[in-house]
Amino acid sequence: xxxxxxxxxxxxxxxxxxxxxxxxxxxxxxxxxxxxxxxxxxxxxxxxxxxxxxxxxxxxxxxxxxxxxxxxxxxxxxxxxxxxxxxxxxxxxxxxxxxxxxxxxxxxxxxxxxxxxxxxxxxxxxxxxxxxxxxxxxxxxxxxxxxxxxxxxxxxxxxxxxxxxxxxxxxxxxxxxxxxxxxxxxxxxxxxxxxxxxxxxxxxxxxxxxxxxxxxxxxxxxxxxxxxxxxxxxxxxxxxxxxxxxxxxxxxxxxxxxxxxxxxxxxxxxxxxxxxxxxxxxxxxxxxxxxxxxxxxxxxxxxxxxxxxxxxxxxxxxxxxxxxxxxxxxxxxxxxxxxxxxxxxxxxxxxxxxxxxxxxxxxxxxxxxxxxxxxxxxxxxxxxxxxxx
Amino acid sequence: xxxxxxxxxxxxxxxxxxxxxxxxxxxxxxxxxxxxxxxxxxxxxxxxxxxxxxxxxxxxxxxxxxxxxxxxxxxxxxxxxxxxxxxxxxxxxxxxxxxxxxxxxxxxxxxxxxxxxxxxxxxxxxxxxxxxxxxxxxxxxxxxxxxxxxxxxxxxxxxxxxxxxxxxxxxxxxxxxxxxxxxxxxxxxxxxxxxxxxxxxxxxxxxxxxxxxxxxxxxxxxxxxxxxxxxxxxxxxxxxxxxxxxxxxxxxxxxxxxxxxxxxxxxxxxxxxxxxxxxx
Numbered sequence: 001x002x003x004x005x006x007x008x009x010x011x012x013x014x015x016x017x018x019x020x021x022x023x024x025x026x027x028x029x030x031x032x033x034x035x036x037x038x039x040x041x042x043x044x045x046x047x048x049x050x051x052x053x054x055x056x057x058x059x060x061x062x063x064x065x066x067x068x069x070x071x072x073x074x075x076x077x078x079x080x081x082x083x084x085x086x087x088x089x090x091x092x093x094x095x096x097x098x099x100x101x102x103x104x105x106x107x108x109x110x111x112x113x114x115x116x117x118x119x120x121x122x123x124x125x126x127x128x129x130x131x132x133x134x135x136x137x138x139x140x141x142x143x144x145x146x147x148x149x150x151x152x153x154x155x156x157x158x159x160x161x162x163x164x165x166x167x168x169x170x171x172x173x174x175x176x177x178x179x180x181x182x183x184x185x186x187x188x189x190x191x192x193x194x195x196x197x198x199x200x201x202x203x204x205x206x207x208x209x210x211x212x213x214x215x216x217x218x219x220x221x222x223x224x225x226x227x228x229x230x231x232x233x234x235x236x237x238x239x240x241x242x243x244x245x246x247x248x249x250x251x252x253x254x255x256x257x258x259x260x261x262x263x264x265x266x267x268x269x270x271x272x273x274x275x276x277x278x279x280x281x282x283x284x285x286x287x288x289x290x291x292x293x294x295x296x297x298x299x300x301x302x303x304x305x306x307x308x309x310x311x312x313x314x315x316x317x318x319x320x321x322x323x324x325x326x327x328x329x330x331x332x333x334x335x336x337x338x339x340x341x342x343x344x345x346x347x348x349x350x351x352x353x354x355x356x357x358x359x360x361x362x363x364x365x366x367x368x369x370x371x372x373x374x375x376x377x378x379x380x381x382x383x384x385x386x387x388x389x
Numbered sequence: 390x391x392x393x394x395x396x397x398x399x400x401x402x403x404x405x406x407x408x409x410x411x412x413x414x415x416x417x418x419x420x421x422x423x424x425x426x427x428x429x430x431x432x433x434x435x436x437x438x439x440x441x442x443x444x445x446x447x448x449x450x451x452x453x454x455x456x457x458x459x460x461x462x463x464x465x466x467x468x469x470x471x472x473x474x475x476x477x478x479x480x481x482x483x484x485x486x487x488x489x490x491x492x493x494x495x496x497x498x499x500x501x502x503x504x505x506x507x508x509x510x511x512x513x514x515x516x517x518x519x520x521x522x523x524x525x526x527x528x529x530x531x532x533x534x535x536x537x538x539x540x541x542x543x544x545x546x547x548x549x550x551x552x553x554x555x556x557x558x559x560x561x562x563x564x565x566x567x568x569x570x571x572x573x574x575x576x577x578x579x580x581x582x583x584x585x586x587x588x589x590x591x592x593x594x595x596x597x598x599x600x601x602x603x604x605x606x607x608x609x610x611x612x613x614x615x616x617x618x619x620x621x622x623x624x625x626x627x628x629x630x631x632x633x634x635x636x637x638x639x640x641x642x643x644x645x646x647x648x649x650x651x652x653x654x655x656x657x658x659x660x661x662x663x664x665x666x667x668x669x
Contacts, residue, residue, distance in 0.1 A: 007530065017499055017526045019456045021551035021576050023558065163462065169453065176455045181577035183553060280500040280526070281453065293474045294504030295452040 004314075008197020008284075011320060013313035016196040018176070018283045025183045030198040032103055037205065042098065049094045050209065053127070054084045056091075058210075060217035060374070065344040070360060073227070073367035077347070077377045078214045078242065085120050087350065087379030088210060088238045093120035093189055095206035097128050100187035107131040107186045111175040113140055113168035113234065114305030114352060115147025116379050117191030122156035124189075132156040135175045137167040140304045146383045165298050168234075168308045172282050192235025193312030196283030200312050207241025214374050215245050222372055230255045231376035232355040233273065233326065234306035236315045238378035243324060244314075253325070256315060257359040259301030260328030268300040271328035272311040273319050286313040302331035303351035305379075333358040338381060350379035400492035401520045401545055401568035404443045405602040405623060412602040412623040414659060415443040416615070418652055419496065419606075419628030421464040422447045423473030425639045427481055433635070434481075436649035438489035441656035445489070446523065446626070449478050449497030456525035458580025460629040460636070475505050479517040486518030494547070496523040499535075507538040515542035521568050523547045529565040536565065547571050552591050556598065563599035569624060570599070574607045580629045582608035585617065592621045612658020619659055627655060 008014045016026065036042040050056040058079045067075045080088040093110075100108055108130050112118030118134040125132030134151055138160045141148050151158050164170040179188045190199045193207070211229075218226050229246060231239035233256040246252045261269030269275070276287040279294055289297050289309035301307040318324035329337075334351060337358035342348045349357060356375050360367070367373065405412040418437050422430050434445055450468040454461065478495065486493055495514065502510050502524065514522065522539060524532070529548055536546045545567035550559060553576055562570060572595065574588055585608055595603060604624030609615060611630075618625040631648065638647045 015531055016528060017531055018528070019525055019551070020528055020549040020558070020562070021553050021573060023528055024553045024555060164453070173453055173455050177458075177578050180456070181575075183576055280503055282455075290500070290504065292504070294500040295469065
C-alpha cells in the first residue's frame, strides 16, 4: 500500500516542520506506532473497540430516494454518522487513545473545529480515565455549542481560543503551544490527516477502516467497485479514510469536496486545494491558503469542521498526481443539501458532510445512469440544528 | 571595520570569538520588526546596539507563530496589521546595518522564507547585512535546502536544541547549526517566566558533543537571570521581556530611549558579574 517515505513525505508533501522540543515526542510516537500496528494484542484491542464500542461496521446504505431525486447514478451512503459519538472522528480517537495508554501518558489534548473530534477525544478520555483538554476557537464554541456541552459532560475541559480568526487554525496553534510545554506527560490526539509526520500516516491508517469496509460492502451489494468516491475535505480525514483503500483501483474516481463558503471568488471560503498553493503550516508542507508573503489568510465556511486554511499532505499528493479531483461547494449549496437529505432520507447530515451531497446535487449531469457513487456521510447534523434553519 | 564591508564579513563568529579558551559572552536582543512600526524599529535597533547588544534578532512577523507566547504573538499581529513584510524587513536591515556594530540575525517562520524563495532570500540576506537566520519551525532534517542556499551567500543558519533533545539529536543539531546553537531553556514557548529551571546539566550534556557556542533563550528577562545563564552559556537571548517594555511604552516619544535603558541594565548585569562582556 501507499506509504509516506521515512521522512513522512507523500511525494513532495508532508515532512516535519515544528519546534525541536516536539521532535523527540514525534520520534517516540512513530516508533511506538510502528510497534503497535504489528502487535497482535494492539490489533485485537482496536478491533474489539471498533466492534463493541464504536459499533462498526457502519452500514453502506443505498439512498433510494436521493438516487431517484438525482435521477442518474446509484448513491450509497457510508453511514459514519451512525458511529458512536456521531462521526468518523471516533475511529481515530480510539486508536490514538490506545497508543497514549501504551506510552503511559496520563493526559490527552486535542484541537477541534466542529467539536466532533473534541467530543470523540473527550469520550475516549472518559472511557480510559485520561485527563483531557480540548482547544476550540471561540467562534466555533458559539456555533457548535451542543458539542461544547457534550465535551464538558464527558469531563473534558474546553479551552476557548480567542487569538487570530478564533477558529480551527487557532485551536491548532494553541494545542501545539500547550504540547510544547507538556510533552513529557501529554499525548496530543491530533484530529486529522494533517500535521507533522507521523500524524498524517497514522490518522489515515485509523480512518482507513471506512474505505476497507465500504469496498467489501459495495462488492457484496453490487458485485463491483464503485465509479466514484465522494467525501468532504477540511483537514481531510474522512475523505482519506474512504479513498485510501481504493488508491490502486484506478478506475474508481475520487472527488474531494471543499468548503466554497460564499463563493471561491469571494475570499470567504476554505477551499484549500482548489484555491491555495503549497507551503508550510502546522507541521507539514502541503497546500494552504496564503497571501503572497506566505501569511495564512482568514477562511470562512458555514461548516466549522471545514473552516481551515490547510489540508493533509496526502491530499496534496493526490491532487498533484491527479489521483483525486477537488471541487468547492458553497454554504448555500451545502445547506440546501442538508435540508434535502433530511427530508427525503430521514437522515440529518452534518453541515460538513452536506458539502459532499451538495456536490452530487449540483453536478448531477456529470454522472450517468448505472454508475455507482459511494459518498461518505462523515457525521450527523444534530450539532447544527437550530442555527441555520 | 570600515563602512560598507559588512557584506563580506559575517559578524557572528567575531562576536563569539574565543578569549582565554572560551567564546566571549553575548547579549542577544530580540525585537519584532515593525512593532510598533518600521520607523520605530529602525530607531530601536540603533538604540539597542548602542546600549550594548552583541547580536540583534529581528523577528519577521508571521500569522501563526506556534513557538511564541502571548507577548511576541501580539507584537507579530500588530506588525502584520501594518503590512510589514520580509521585503520591508530587508530594507530596514540595509539601512541600520552600516550604523551598528551588533551582528544582525533574522528570526522568522519557515513559510515566510519559503514563499519568498530560498535562493532569493539567501541573496537578499547577504545584500542587506543579515548575518544569520533562525527558523523556529525548521529542524535539521528539513533544513538542508535553506542551509545550502544560505551557505552560498555566507549567511549562517542557526538551529535549536531543547531540554527534550537526546544525544543523537544533539549531535545532529550541532553538526548543522552555524555560528551558535539556540538552546531553549525550557520545554515551552517564548515568554517571560518567574524563574528559570536548572539548566547546568543540559548545557554540560550539550558540551560533551560540541564546542560550538551555545546561546540560551526563552524566559530570560532580568539581569539576574542573565548572569546566571551566562555563567554556563556563551550567549543569552532576551525577547519577550523587551517586547513587554516596548508594549508599555508605545506612544511615548522616548520609546527607543526607554528600551535602550532596559538593554543597558541587562548589559550591566553581565559586567557586574565579572564575565568578559566588553563590547567591541
